[in-house]
Amino acid sequence: MTTAGGAESFETRLARFRIVNAWWIRPACYALSIVLLLCAWQALGNSFGVLFVPFTTTMSRLWDMLQSGPLLPGLVVSGKLYGVTLAINIVLGVTVGLLLARIKLIAAAFEPYIYTLYATPTISLVPFVSVMFGFEFGSRVLVSVLISIFPILIGVTEGARSIPRQHLDVAAIFGSTEGQLWRDVIVPYVTPYAMSGIKQSIALSMVGTLVAEFFLNPDGVAAVLLQGTTIVDSGWVLAVTIFIAAIAVVLVGVGELIERYLVRWRHTAVG
Amino acid sequence: MATYSSRIDAAPSARWRWGGGLITRERVAPVVAGAVLLVIWEAWVRTQLPDFVARPSGIVMAIPFTITTREFWSDVGATLGAILQGVTIGSVAGILIGVAMGRMRELNWFLSTYIRALYALPLVALVPIVILWVGYQPAARLIIVVISVFLPVAVTTADGTRAISKDYLDVGKMFGARTHNVWFGIALPSATPYIVAGIELGFARGITNAIAVEVLASVNGMGMSVFTKSNELNENASLVYVLCLAIFAVGVRSLMIRFRHWLAPWYHR
Numbered sequence: 001m002t003t004a005g006g007a008e009s010f011e012t013r014l015a016r017f018r019i020v021n022a023w024w025i026r027p028a029c030y031a032l033s034i035v036l037l038l039c040a041w042q043a044l045g046n047s048f049g050v051l052f053v054p055f056t057t058t059m060s061r062l063w064d065m066l067q068s069g070p071l072l073p074g075l076v077v078s079g080k081l082y083g084v085t086l087a088i089n090i091v092l093g094v095t096v097g098l099l100l101a102r103i104k105l106i107a108a109a110f111e112p113y114i115y116t117l118y119a120t121p122t123i124s125l126v127p128f129v130s131v132m133f134g135f136e137f138g139s140r141v142l143v144s145v146l147i148s149i150f151p152i153l154i155g156v157t158e159g160a161r162s163i164p165r166q167h168l169d170v171a172a173i174f175g176s177t178e179g180q181l182w183r184d185v186i187v188p189y190v191t192p193y194a195m196s197g198i199k200q201s202i203a204l205s206m207v208g209t210l211v212a213e214f215f216l217n218p219d220g221v222a223a224v225l226l227q228g229t230t231i232v233d234s235g236w237v238l239a240v241t242i243f244i245a246a247i248a249v250v251l252v253g254v255g256e257l258i259e260r261y262l263v264r265w266r267h268t269a270v271g
Numbered sequence: 272m273a274t275y276s277s278r279i280d281a282a283p284s285a286r287w288r289w290g291g292g293l294i295t296r297e298r299v300a301p302v303v304a305g306a307v308l309l310v311i312w313e314a315w316v317r318t319q320l321p322d323f324v325a326r327p328s329g330i331v332m333a334i335p336f337t338i339t340t341r342e343f344w345s346d347v348g349a350t351l352g353a354i355l356q357g358v359t360i361g362s363v364a365g366i367l368i369g370v371a372m373g374r375m376r377e378l379n380w381f382l383s384t385y386i387r388a389l390y391a392l393p394l395v396a397l398v399p400i401v402i403l404w405v406g407y408q409p410a411a412r413l414i415i416v417v418i419s420v421f422l423p424v425a426v427t428t429a430d431g432t433r434a435i436s437k438d439y440l441d442v443g444k445m446f447g448a449r450t451h452n453v454w455f456g457i458a459l460p461s462a463t464p465y466i467v468a469g470i471e472l473g474f475a476r477g478i479t480n481a482i483a484v485e486v487l488a489s490v491n492g493m494g495m496s497v498f499t500k501s502n503e504l505n506e507n508a509s510l511v512y513v514l515c516l517a518i519f520a521v522g523v524r525s526l527m528i529r530f531r532h533w534l535a536p537w538y539h540r
Contacts, residue, residue, distance in 0.1 A: 029380035037385070051404060108297040109304035119524050120517040121479040123486070124494060127501030127509055131324055207393040214395060215486060222396075226487075229399040237400045245392045252391040 053235040062239035070224045071243065078220035081137070082209045085144040089201045093149050094194055097156025098186075107157070118150040122208075126215045135217045143216065144208030151204065152197035159193025160186065195259040202255035206248055325506035330514065333507035342496070346512070350492035351519065353409065354474075354481050357416025361477070362470050365421040369428025369469075370454050373462070379429060390422045394476065395483050402488045412484040412492070419480045420473030427469030431462025464535045471527040478520055 038055050045054030053061075065071040100107040100114075126143055133139040163186065171181050213222035221244060228236030309327045316326040337343055372379040372386075398415060405411050432454075439457050448456065459466075482494030489495065493512050500509035 025377065026380050029377055030384060033381045033384055105296065105300055109300035112301045113305065113308070116517060116521055119475070119520040120513070121475075121482050121494075121520060123479055123482045124497045124513045124516050127498055128325060128506070128513070131501065131506060132320070203391060203393075207395060210393050210395045211483070214483070225396065225399045229403055232403065234400070234403055237403055241392075241396055241400050244396045245388055248391040248393065249388050 058238045061235040074221045074224040089149045093152030097153045100157045101160030140212040143212040147208035148204035151200035155193045155197030159190040199255040323504040325510040329507040337511040361417040361420025365424025369425040372429040373432030407488045416477040419476040423472040424469040427465040431465030432458035467531040
């Protein structure tokens with residue numbers, strides 16, 4: 001009685017609660033959570049003072065900084081680094097990934113080092129990179145790429161390696177040329193793996209961009225962020241952080257949309 | 272046919288073997304490649320770059336001196352201690368919140384906005400605001416590590432506990448399982464591989480972000496020393512620290528893989 005009764009009471013209570021679970025429960029939860037956070041932020045901000053400004057103040061600061069502040073110029077600088085990083089990641093990641101899958105000896109020779117480099121916290125290599133290559137755009141790109149290329153590279157390698165032998169055999173039996181083999185078998189098969197890597201790289205390139213800008217002579221959005229810390233202006237720092245978070249959410253969303261569109265015919269293959 | 276099949280294939284080659292198959296081409300290749308990379312690095316620094324730039328021979332020479340200093344061990348203790356502490360706190364919190372999110376839709380909807388937004392945000396961007404709130408203190412490092420681990424663990428635990436098979440739940444119900452039995456007796460064990468994957472990801476991010484905080488907040492530790500040694504033109508010592516961090520990161524990674532095989536031997540990926 002006690003055990004079963006206890007289980008049932010909670011489950012049934014939850015179930016009874018869910019009987020009213022019309023479509024509006026879900027949006028209501030989302031709305032409630034956002035309203036609660038904003039209220040809490042506003043209340044805390046009003047009582048804390050300088051170190052934690054209220055939501056409304058943060059938003060007005062953000063608006064001011066967007067109108068006539070360092071934010072947009074900084075965004076242009078960061079955006080350039082981000083774009084170059086992502087482009088290099090995709091081109092180099094896919095090429096090297098396929099190469100590693102196709103040429104066994106190269107894979108055997110370099111894979112241990114690639115995995116070690118992947119596991120090593122790239123931030124710790126920043127001083128070395130700066131001594132070797134300076135603090136200019138090239139070094140930033142190198143650091144940023146080192147942080148964000150590996151999901152694509154490893155994803156493509158593993159994808160190309162897992163092509164079932166039957167697919168290749170069928171292509172061979174029907175006398176595919178090299179070009180046809182790539183167009184009809186390899187590229188379609190590897191695409192979901194590559195997209196999964198690119199989706200991760202879209203998010204990681206942002207990490208790379210920020211790290212490169214934080215640690216190799218501050219520049220771009222990261223420099224704007226650090227400026228706020230130096231002058232102990234929490235409104236400034238909060239505004240920039242929210243701005244970066246908004247961009248991150250949009251970029252991650254775009255990555256998911258692209259992935260869903262390109263691999264819409266294949267729902268289960270890649271986890 | 273054979274040409275296509277052999278082109279993309281991970282199996283070791285059978286052609287080139289010595290020592291009864293112990294020394295294969297695939298086993299010799301990484302050693303040769305590593306040696307070539309080291310020689311190129313050494314030669315390049317010796318001929319092209321100033322003397323203080325780190326090179327393999329210099330790093331090896333710097334190892335004994337560096338790891339016998341008291342400073343090195345206090346750095347190691349501070350950084351690794353903070354990381355382990357943060358990973359523990361973040362994992363426990365992430366598992367608890369994650370199970371609750373996975374088993375209660377309403378809580379999932381309530382929290383998911385923030386968890387997903389924070390998960391998308393590069394956590395390096397949170398470092399300045401955390402420094403502003405807690406000061407240039409070791410606490411900033413701990414907070415960032417906890418967040419770095421909490422987010423992936425909460426997300427993967429929620430995904431794993433949501434996706435449990437209905438059969439398990441029915442059996443549990445028949446045997447009169449109470450809510451906590453369902454949560455921690457059924458949902459949690461079946462989500463183990465997801466949780467370990469989350470901790471693995473969180474560990475890697477935690478290490479990176481701990482270093483980031485050390486450098487940005489001038490907190491003593493291995494990451495800070497990598498940068499200060501480099502600024503003192505003691506590049507070789509700086510690279511010794513990097514080497515230790517790399518060994519730690521690689522060790523954690525392979526340990527987590529073993530851990531997953533041990534905890535969830537049925538799960539193959």
